[in-house]
Amino acid sequence: MTISPTISAADERLEVPGLRDLTAGWLAAIGEDPEREGLQKTPQRVAKAWAFLTAGYGRTLADAAGDAVFAAEGSEMVIVKDIEFYSMCEHHMLPFYGRAHVAYIPDRQILGLSKFARIVDLYARRLQVQERLTTQIADALEELLAPRGVAVLLEGVHLCMAMRGVQKQNSSTTTSAMRGLFKEDARTRAEFMSAVQTTLRGR
Numbered sequence: 001m002t003i004s005p006t007i008s009a010a011d012e013r014l015e016v017p018g019l020r021d022l023t024a025g026w027l028a029a030i031g032e033d034p035e036r037e038g039l040q041k042t043p044q045r046v047a048k049a050w051a052f053l054t055a056g057y058g059r060t061l062a063d064a065a066g067d068a069v070f071a072a073e074g075s076e077m078v079i080v081k082d083i084e085f086y087s088m089c090e091h092h093m094l095p096f097y098g099r100a101h102v103a104y105i106p107d108r109q110i111l112g113l114s115k116f117a118r119i120v121d122l123y124a125r126r127l128q129v130q131e132r133l134t135t136q137i138a139d140a141l142e143e144l145l146a147p148r149g150v151a152v153l154l155e156g157v158h159l160c161m162a163m164r165g166v167q168k169q170n171s172s173t174t175t176s177a178m179r180g181l182f183k184e185d186a187r188t189r190a191e192f193m194s195a196v197q198t199t200l201r202g203r
């Protein structure tokens with residue numbers, strides 16, 4: 001089925017339409033009694049939680065970036081590390097979460113630093129696979145800034161693997177997307193990797 005987003009005046013879906021009934025059906029399907037006391041409000045809570053978890057469907061890159069693209073001189077690498085992300089895997093609809101590290105080399109345009117987390121959220125709050133989430137963040141920065149290079153590296157822990165014992169619980173998945181100078185120039189790429197490496201090792 002398709003979920004039609006309902007956007008309120010505040011640009012937030014308060015609840016995913018129809019999800020209460022589906023959740024009650026889901027509870028019954030797994031052998032629960034949707035009417036028992038602890039579960040009576042669960043369909044409503046789930047419908048509200050999923051409005052938040054999938055808020056990215058109702059937003060565009062322009063919404064996330066706002067008017068925070070500025071003209072600027074200089075072409076020094078900008079690195080934003082340790083952006084927390086929380087997403088839902090599209091294969092199991094279970095969470096995966098971790099940190100995103102983003103870098104770019106400007107070409108006369110820069111982005112306000114607070115917007116990087118918003119762009120990560122824009123794509124994380126949808127059903128995802130980590131690989132696509134990584135490339136979408138890179139694509140967005142290319143589209144927005146036409147920079148000389150973009151690098152995105154994500155480390156994620158996938159509960160669909162950890163909870164089901166498919167992998168060791170502490171293992172994480174690393175994905176990256178390198179564009180422009182980060183792809184063409186090994187030294188630029190190495191500079192980015194060593195800058196985020198201290199973060200990777202520090203946990």
Ligand SMILES: [Zn+2]
Pocket residue numbers: 089090091092093094158160161
């Ligand atoms: Zn999964």
